[in-house]
Structures are given as C-alpha cells and as structure tokens.
Amino acid sequence: MVARSYGERVTIRARRGVVLATGSFTYDEKMLGAHAPLLVGRPGSAVEEHDGLAVKLAQGLGAGVAHMDASEVAVHMDPQYLIRGIVVNGRGQRFVNEDTYPGRIGQAALLKQDNETFLVLDEEGFEEARRMSAAPEFLQLRPSWVCGTATELAAEMGLPAGALEATLDVYNRHAEDGRDPVLHKAGRWVRPLRGPLGAVDLRGQTSGFALGGLTTDTDARVLHVDGEPIPGLFAAGRATAGIAAWGYASGASLGDGSFFGRRAGVGAAAKP
Ligand SMILES: Cc1cc2nc3c(=O)[nH]c(=O)nc-3n(C[C@H](O)[C@H](O)[C@H](O)COP(=O)(O)OP(=O)(O)OC[C@H]3O[C@@H](n4cnc5c(N)ncnc54)[C@H](O)[C@@H]3O)c2cc1C
Structure with a gap:
C-alpha cells in the first residue's frame, strides 16, 4: 500500500493481514443513493471520510455485503420535550411511543412516515420540559405553530381536518388514567394535553x-460472496454490516469497532 503519514509518503507491505476500518459509506452519495x-x-x-472505501476495496476481491439498506436515523430533539408531547405524522396520527430511544423515533419518522413528523405539546408540557432540560437558553425549543385549539393548530399545520383532534381525543381519554394503551408510553409521562x-x-x-457493509465472521474475517x-483480510466497525443493522442503539457502533477491531487485530497479527 502507498499511503501518506503526517505528510510523508510511505509504502507498506502487509505480510500477515490487512484490517479495513475506514467507516461506513454515508458520505458516498452514489452508494447511499443505491442502497x-x-x-x-x-x-x-x-x-x-466515511466514503465507502473499505467496502469498494473488498468488493474488488469478491467480498460479500449485507444489510446495505439499513440505516440509523437520529432525531435532533431534547427528549425532555419529546416525552411530554405526542409525535404525529402528516396525517395527524401517532406512530411511535415518545419515550423510546430517539434513534428509533428518527428511524420511524424518516423511513416509515416520509419524514412528515411533528411534536405537539401543551403549555404545561413546554414549561416543564424547559425547566428540566439541560440545554442552554439559546438551544431551547421554540414551537413552529401555537394555537388556542387542536382544530386551529391542525389547520395551520396543514393536517387533514379532524385527524389531530381524533388523535388527541383518544390520547387524552386514556391519559386521564395515566395510561397509553395505544403505544405504551410509560404512565409517568402521560397526561392529558x-x-x-x-x-x-x-x-x-x-x-x-x-x-x-462487509460480511464478516465472529473473528472479523471478511467473507467472500461464496461464504469463505x-x-x-479483516474488517471492523461501520465498514462491516456488524451487529447493529436494523437493531441500532447508541453504543452499538463503538462496540462493533472496539470488539471486532480487537479480534481483527489479533487475527491479522497471527502467524499465517
Ligand atoms: C455526533 C455523533 C455521535 C455518535 N454517538 C455515538 C454513540 O453514542 N455511541 C456509538 O456507539 N456510536 C456513536 N456514533 C457513531 C460512531 O462514532 C461511529 O459509528 C464509529 O466511530 C464508527 O467507527 P469506525 O471505526 O467504523 O469508524 P471511525 O471511528 O470513523 O474511524 C474510521 C477512521 O478511518 C479514517 N479513514 C477513512 N478513510 C481513510 C483513508 N482513505 N485513509 C486513511 N484514513 C482513513 C477516518 O479518518 C477515521 O479516523 C456517533 C457518531 C456521531 C457522528
């Protein structure tokens, strides 16, 4: 390999093994568009630097790939606000319990709801979230629309007439008893809006x-399309399909990188 290290051109011959750990293909628009x-x-x-290089290099040697369509989607929103409101789609319907992992809310919103997503809160919820939030004042949430009634709010947001009101009717009816039998948000966060x-x-x-990313085995060896x-050739981290595909939670990426990175290193350093 010919590489650059602190500005110096260096050439490296790998006698035992090569570990690919250059990250995902998130910044390769072509690969992203395809998968x-x-x-x-x-x-x-x-x-x-997550430009899919490892995947492309290994594919040149016949490597297999898996879960290329899987993605994690964060929703950049303070959970203090999310848990106190209801998250609705472009049809005014709830689709996810608001007290779940925000990465799951983001996935549900972008991948399943055409990214049409809104958070609805009442004044008490806003004020309580603001008090509990650790974010500085300039990062505090500002509502995009404020109205006296759900009907006016839905009209301003462009939601189908009656849909948000129906969602709030059901939510509030059970919230009187501190319950959410529709999506099972924990009772401590459930209160009529x-x-x-x-x-x-x-x-x-x-x-x-x-x-x-690349298919690998539990020793971080890259697998050929024939399974061998x-x-x-070894790989670790987001260059691989890893354990996180379609079941992502924070920590799973660092776990993939560190756990399988170590195994890849041990394997690559072993005598052939
Ligand atoms: C804001 C943010 C928050 C996150 N929070 C979490 C979290 O809480 N928990 C969690 O598990 N994950 C989290 N992640 C995801 C996690 O950080 C990454 O998925 C993980 O670091 C990927 O590990 P990796 O080893 O595959 O790639 P990286 O850690 O990105 O390492 C790849 C390295 O390869 C280098 N590289 C790439 N191409 C070349 C090349 N051609 N030549 C030389 N070097 C190259 C890059 O510069 C980089 O240093 C977060 C990510 C972001 C952006």
Whole structure:
C-alpha cells in the first residue's frame, strides 16, 4: 500500500493481514443513493471520510455485503420535550411511543412516515420540559405553530381536518388514567394535553448514517460472496454490516469497532 503519514509518503507491505476500518459509506452519495436513498441530502451523522472505501476495496476481491439498506436515523430533539408531547405524522396520527430511544423515533419518522413528523405539546408540557432540560437558553425549543385549539393548530399545520383532534381525543381519554394503551408510553409521562397547543416541526431534524457493509465472521474475517473467509483480510466497525443493522442503539457502533477491531487485530497479527 502507498499511503501518506503526517505528510510523508510511505509504502507498506502487509505480510500477515490487512484490517479495513475506514467507516461506513454515508458520505458516498452514489452508494447511499443505491442502497439507502432516504439519507441522501441529509447531514450525515458521521465523519466525511466515511466514503465507502473499505467496502469498494473488498468488493474488488469478491467480498460479500449485507444489510446495505439499513440505516440509523437520529432525531435532533431534547427528549425532555419529546416525552411530554405526542409525535404525529402528516396525517395527524401517532406512530411511535415518545419515550423510546430517539434513534428509533428518527428511524420511524424518516423511513416509515416520509419524514412528515411533528411534536405537539401543551403549555404545561413546554414549561416543564424547559425547566428540566439541560440545554442552554439559546438551544431551547421554540414551537413552529401555537394555537388556542387542536382544530386551529391542525389547520395551520396543514393536517387533514379532524385527524389531530381524533388523535388527541383518544390520547387524552386514556391519559386521564395515566395510561397509553395505544403505544405504551410509560404512565409517568402521560397526561392529558389541554389548553393552547404548540407544535414543533421535526421535518428538518433527522439525520443518519448507513449501517450496512462487509460480511464478516465472529473473528472479523471478511467473507467472500461464496461464504469463505478471504485469506488475510479483516474488517471492523461501520465498514462491516456488524451487529447493529436494523437493531441500532447508541453504543452499538463503538462496540462493533472496539470488539471486532480487537479480534481483527489479533487475527491479522497471527502467524499465517
Ligand atoms: C455526533 C455523533 C455521535 C455518535 N454517538 C455515538 C454513540 O453514542 N455511541 C456509538 O456507539 N456510536 C456513536 N456514533 C457513531 C460512531 O462514532 C461511529 O459509528 C464509529 O466511530 C464508527 O467507527 P469506525 O471505526 O467504523 O469508524 P471511525 O471511528 O470513523 O474511524 C474510521 C477512521 O478511518 C479514517 N479513514 C477513512 N478513510 C481513510 C483513508 N482513505 N485513509 C486513511 N484514513 C482513513 C477516518 O479518518 C477515521 O479516523 C456517533 C457518531 C456521531 C457522528
């Protein structure tokens, strides 16, 4: 390999093995467009060196890939606000419990709801979230619309007439008893939403990264499309399909990189 190290050109011959660990393909628009098109044009939650190089290099040697369409999508929103409101889609319907992992809310919003997503809160919820939030004042949430009633709010947001009111009717009916039998938000966050309502536009608040990549075994060996390890070739982290595809939670990426990175290193250093 010919490389550059601190400005110096260096040449390296790998006698035992090579470990590919250059990250995902989140910043390769062509690969993203082919496999995870909903992420195209969104700010990638990754560094720009994630250009799919490892996947392309290994594919040149016949490596297989898996879960290329899997992606993690963060919703950039303080959970203190999310848990106190209801998240609705462009039809005014709830689709996810608001107290879940925000990465799951982001996935559900971008991948399943055409990214049409809004957070609806009442004044009490806004004020309580503001008190509990650790964010500085300038980062505190501002509603995009504020109205006296759900009907006025829905009209301003462009939601179908009656849809948001119906959602709030059902939510509030059970919230009187501190329950959410529809989506099972924990009772401690469930309270009827009353009085003036505000809505936050979440459509510009989602971004993500690709989770698919090279197929590897538990020793971090890269597998050929025929299923056999490619001799001397190892990979770890987001360059691989790893354990996170379609089941992502914070920590899974660092876990993939550190756990399988170590195994890849041990394998590559072993005598052939
Ligand atoms: C804001 C943010 C928050 C995150 N929070 C979490 C979290 O809480 N938990 C979690 O698990 N994950 C989190 N992640 C994701 C996680 O950081 C990454 O998925 C993980 O670091 C990927 O590890 P990696 O080793 O595959 O790639 P990286 O850690 O990105 O390492 C790849 C390295 O390869 C280098 N490289 C690429 N191409 C070349 C080349 N051609 N030549 C030389 N060097 C090259 C890059 O510069 C980089 O240093 C977060 C990511 C972001 C952006």
